[in-house]
Each structure stands twice: as C-alpha cells, then as structure tokens.
Amino acid sequence: AVRCADGSVVRAGRLLIATGLVDELPELPGLRERWGRDVLHCPYCHGWEVRDEPVAVLATGPFAVHQAQMWRNWTDRVTLLTHLRPLAGEERELLSALGVAVAEGEVTGLEVTGDRLAGVTLAGGARVVCTALVVGPRFTARAGVAASLGLPVATVERAGAEIGTCLEADPVTGATALRGVWAAGNVAAPMEQLAGAAAAGVRAAVAINGDLIEEEGLRALEAHRAAGRGGGGAQGASGRS
Ligand SMILES: Cc1cc2nc3c(=O)[nH]c(=O)nc-3n(C[C@H](O)[C@H](O)[C@H](O)COP(=O)(O)OP(=O)(O)OC[C@H]3O[C@@H](n4cnc5c(N)ncnc54)[C@H](O)[C@@H]3O)c2cc1C
Known part of the structure; x- marks a missing residue:
C-alpha cells in the first residue's frame, strides 16, 4: 500500500x-529563482531560445569546458566563468581555439533587469554581460x-x-x-x-x-x-x- x-x-x-530527480543548483543568491528561465543547463532544451545571445557558463564541475563547447554551437558569445574551478592550460587553449572567452574570479551574484538576466558580478566588482547563465546541477534521484x-x-x-x-x-x-x-x-x-x-x-x-x-x-x-x-x-x- x-x-x-x-x-x-x-x-x-x-x-x-x-x-x-532534484536538480541540486549551485548556491548563488538569486540563482534558484531564475532556474529554467535564464539559468539553464541543457542546450538541447534551451539552445534555440538563446541562440546568438551572450551566454555565460558557470564552472562548478568537471564538465564546465564541455558545457562551454556545447553552448558554443548556439552562439559565438560564450564566456566561461572560472568561479571556484581553476582551468588547466590545455582547457584554456581549447577555449581560446573555439573563441570562448574566460572570465576569472568567483561569481558573487546575478544582475536582473526587468525580470530578465542581464549579467553576473564577480568578486572584484567586474561584470560579465549575459542573458543566460549555464550551470551544471547535480542530479539527485527523488x-x-x-x-x-x-x-x-x-x-x-x-x-x-x-x-x-x-x-x-x-x-x-x-x-x-x-x-x-x-x-x-x-x-x-x-x-x-x-x-x-x-x-x-x-x-x-x-x-x-x-x-x-x-x-x-x-x-x-x-x-x-x-x-x-x-x-x-x-x-x-x-x-x-
Ligand atoms: C529546466 C528544465 C528544462 C527542461 N527542458 C526539456 C526539454 O525542452 N525537452 C526535454 O525533452 N526534456 C527537458 N527537460 C528534462 C525533462 O523535464 C525530464 O527529463 C522529464 O520531465 C523527466 O520525466 P520524469 O517523469 O522522469 O520526471 P518528472 O517530470 O520530474 O516527474 C516526476 C513527478 O513525480 C512527482 N513526485 C515526486 N515525488 C513524489 C511523491 N513522493 N509522491 C507523488 N508524486 C511525486 C513530481 O512532483 C513530478 O510531478 C528539462 C528539465 C529541466 C529541469
């Protein structure tokens, strides 16, 4: 029963x-509220909607570079945010070869204008413009x-x-x-x-x-x-x- x-x-x-399953999201203020809207994970689900737009990939796991590559298929304006994950030399070279920008430093928050993602802020105060933020959730079985x-x-x-x-x-x-x-x-x-x-x-x-x-x-x-x-x-x- x-x-x-x-x-x-x-x-x-x-x-x-x-x-x-439960998508375990990275802990960043304001991120959870935008999940599935402009905080995304799957290019096969959302790629068309953000084609040619500035997309930032938050490096939280080992697949960050692969994710950047996948989203690069949809736009030539991809930035990898190294956040808390240092990049290896080979990874940097690959990203450079693909035309993916790299922004160093911890991401501290999201910038939202008129209920739309406008960018993210880094610890030093710098800002990266993006209309979509890609994350790599942990998939926990419910x-x-x-x-x-x-x-x-x-x-x-x-x-x-x-x-x-x-x-x-x-x-x-x-x-x-x-x-x-x-x-x-x-x-x-x-x-x-x-x-x-x-x-x-x-x-x-x-x-x-x-x-x-x-x-x-x-x-x-x-x-x-x-x-x-x-x-x-x-x-x-x-x-x-
Ligand atoms: C943001 C986002 C966008 C996506 N976009 C796409 C897309 O464009 N195309 C695509 O193919 N896939 C997409 N997916 C993936 C797709 O949603 C999933 O693969 C699919 O929904 C899985 O179906 P499911 O039935 O296994 O689980 P779910 O759809 O998650 O359904 C599980 C259901 O079980 C219910 N439930 C859980 N626990 C209990 C309980 N104890 N008692 C009663 N009910 C319970 C939940 O409330 C839920 O309704 C997306 C996923 C996300 C997160």
Missing part, C-alpha cells in the same frame, strides 16, 4: 516509481518512496566524475530489486529527457502488464486444478475426441 500526504491509502498489486521500501540508490558517474544518484533498476524493463516494484524516468536514469522518460514508462508498463498476466494465469490454473479439471491440454483434447 502507498500512504499519501493527505492520509489516504492506495492499494495496488504493483508499484511504478516515477518520481523524477528516491524517498524507494528508500522507504529499502531500495538502494546508486551514484551516477560520467567520464569518471560523479554527477548524481539514481534508483537502481533494469535499464530495459525498469524492474527494481524488489519484486512488484518498477522505476521509470529520471529517478532511474538522470540523463533521460522527456521522450526517453516517457519511453521508459511505456516499457515498464508493458513489463508490469506481463507480470500481472502471468499471475492471473497461475491463479486461473490453480483454480482450474482445485476444481478437479486438471490435466494437460493434449490429454483433454484426446478425452473429448
């Missing part, structure tokens, strides 16, 4: 967990329901760096380690987007339906035998002939 916040209880024979069932949460790595957590589930069917419980979408696969999350839901639904059909078949068979109508199909057929 699943207990809801309003006190109601839902009973079901199978459970599909599709609770998504796994409270799963945890209440004792299901394990694993760390997710990409290119050797930890990027978040996920509920462990079969990548095809979504089956978890607990019989009767499936998972689909970002809770189990943080890199999926809408289409992938929806597809995982479809695959899990098929697996759940298959499991229910199997159980119904077994129940029918038991009832059939209990009623004394047992025996193989071939025998039954020969008996009738």
Whole structure:
C-alpha cells in the first residue's frame, strides 16, 4: 500500500516509481529563482531560445569546458566563468581555439533587469554581460518512496566524475530489486529527457502488464486444478475426441 500526504491509502498489486530527480543548483543568491528561465543547463532544451545571445557558463564541475563547447554551437558569445574551478592550460587553449572567452574570479551574484538576466558580478566588482547563465546541477534521484521500501540508490558517474544518484533498476524493463516494484524516468536514469522518460514508462508498463498476466494465469490454473479439471491440454483434447 502507498500512504499519501493527505492520509489516504492506495492499494495496488504493483508499484511504478516515477518520481523524477532534484536538480541540486549551485548556491548563488538569486540563482534558484531564475532556474529554467535564464539559468539553464541543457542546450538541447534551451539552445534555440538563446541562440546568438551572450551566454555565460558557470564552472562548478568537471564538465564546465564541455558545457562551454556545447553552448558554443548556439552562439559565438560564450564566456566561461572560472568561479571556484581553476582551468588547466590545455582547457584554456581549447577555449581560446573555439573563441570562448574566460572570465576569472568567483561569481558573487546575478544582475536582473526587468525580470530578465542581464549579467553576473564577480568578486572584484567586474561584470560579465549575459542573458543566460549555464550551470551544471547535480542530479539527485527523488528516491524517498524507494528508500522507504529499502531500495538502494546508486551514484551516477560520467567520464569518471560523479554527477548524481539514481534508483537502481533494469535499464530495459525498469524492474527494481524488489519484486512488484518498477522505476521509470529520471529517478532511474538522470540523463533521460522527456521522450526517453516517457519511453521508459511505456516499457515498464508493458513489463508490469506481463507480470500481472502471468499471475492471473497461475491463479486461473490453480483454480482450474482445485476444481478437479486438471490435466494437460493434449490429454483433454484426446478425452473429448
Ligand atoms: C529546466 C528544465 C528544462 C527542461 N527542458 C526539456 C526539454 O525542452 N525537452 C526535454 O525533452 N526534456 C527537458 N527537460 C528534462 C525533462 O523535464 C525530464 O527529463 C522529464 O520531465 C523527466 O520525466 P520524469 O517523469 O522522469 O520526471 P518528472 O517530470 O520530474 O516527474 C516526476 C513527478 O513525480 C512527482 N513526485 C515526486 N515525488 C513524489 C511523491 N513522493 N509522491 C507523488 N508524486 C511525486 C513530481 O512532483 C513530478 O510531478 C528539462 C528539465 C529541466 C529541469
């Protein structure tokens, strides 16, 4: 059974967990309020909207340079804000070759004009103009329901760096380690987007339906035998002939 916040209880024979993830954002004043508007992470989601605009990438993790490269596909006005992450010599050379500017120093705040991002300020007082700020959130599985069932949460790595957590589930069917419980979408696969999350839901639904059909078949068979109508199909057929 699943207990809801309003006190109601839902009973079901199978459970599909599709609770998504929490984007853990960098701690900067005013940043959270602009998430999904002009504080962004995914060029495949928002690239078109900010094409040719000044975009700043906040370096908070190992993929900052890669992010700068991805956003460079959409605009030639990309600035990498080194923030608290020093750049290696090779990274600087690559950014220079790609025409990505580098702004040194800790970012201390966002500048917003008329409810639109206008830039960021650096510790020394300098200002970098940008209409979009790219961050690299940590993807934390929203796994409270799963945890209440004792299901394990694993760390997710990409290119050797930890990027978040996920509920462990079969990548095809979504089956978890607990019989009767499936998972689909970002809770189990943080890199999926809408289409992938929806597809995982479809695959899990098929697996759940298959499991229910199997159980119904077994129940029918038991009832059939209990009623004394047992025996193989071939025998039954020969008996009738
Ligand atoms: C800013 C932003 C922009 C994006 N843009 C795009 C885009 O343009 N294209 C694209 O393909 N993808 C985009 N994505 C990614 C996309 O939103 C996700 O991949 C997708 O929503 C994942 O679907 P999901 O069903 O796994 O999780 P979610 O969509 O997060 O749904 C999970 C649901 O479960 C609910 N929930 C959680 N815990 C509980 C609980 N205990 N009880 C009951 N309900 C609960 C939540 O409230 C939520 O409604 C974007 C993501 C972000 C953050």
